[in-house]
Amino acid sequence: MTDHFQQLYEQSDDPWQVRQRWYEQRKRAVLLASLPAPHMRHIFEPACGNGELTAALARQADRITATDLSPAAVQLTRDRLAGAAPGRVSVACQRIPHQWPADALFDLIVISEMAYYLNAAELEQLRQRCIDTLAMDGALLLCHWRHPFADRQQSTESIHGVFDDCPDLHRIARHDESDFLLDVWSRSPRSVAQREGVSP
Template sequence: MTSTTAPAGDQRGAYFEQLYQQDADPWRVRERWYEERKRALLLACLPQRRYRNAYEPGCGNGELTLELARRCERLLAADFSAEALLLAQQRLADAGQAGNVAFERHKLPQDWPRTTKGAEKFDLIVVSEIAYYLSADELALLVEHSVASLAPGGSIALCHWRAPFAQRILSTVRVHDAFQHAPGLHCLLRHEETDFLLGVWSNDERSVAQKEGFA
């Protein structure tokens, strides 16, 4: 994590824009074994092999986006930073995996995609390394939007760094607890390490084995 203090409120967008303009991979997500391993764990914890319609807010430079795109028919990848979105688009284009991915600039929670009546909801939502930048009120809206836009049987995956750093507003425990106590969600998995927390919730409490009919 960078030690530079992030401005609060609406200035967060400018902070992330400058961050990605200065460095295309500010957290070394493509280089560090820690990041590669964390992605592999998150992907292994997803309870379905394939997803129809997924949403990844805070996609950054697209490293996790690339792996999610390989398991989704459609993926909406969004970020606060226009520069990050350009990097993510290039990453997927270089890998030949851009055809099923749409990119949009979203400020959370205000720009959360509206799944109005008749619109298809998301059967996978991945919130990774972004929710601790939100205020308590913004987190509450994030949880509300996530639950409301989750398709029946869908999953919400969260993964967040645990250690203190200058830009953090909320603790990782508080972020994950907000989803743990959300009405209508059931915790399918909690993975805890010194460095990060990983959790998966669903509006269907059945396990993978139960869904496949042998438990």
């Protein structure tokens, strides 16, 4: 799988056209609008690809840690963020969930378009890694394509269901449409309005 993604990013700096396609631009906007707070202390984004989402997230964080299993993708993200957020962005080559940032605590973890490549055991490990490194007031966001494709190991519904079944997490937002599913969980069951004192 590593070789597959490395080859994709060596052939193109945007193999899924996340910059050009309105679908991708719109999905990114929906994702950002679904965050429970306008600013975060520390965001973690595994499977960062070429860094388009990373750049958008970096504008809303004091610090962002991004990883990808492809060295080519890591370099693209480093280049993309080089002048945008000096000293606030760390990008590393890691295979998730087997490797994970050490001794970190995150206010936001974004798992976007990657969990369907994992088998059931790896998905359980991913969930536990997220829980272990999520701050008490932090949020966990998952966003995944819903249609079949060759490398998919699990359906989007079953992936998000694994996180829904966790008693340590409370779903506070969902965006559901035919092409993708987006969910946000937190350790706290409080809604965005409740966090801001708008709702009891």
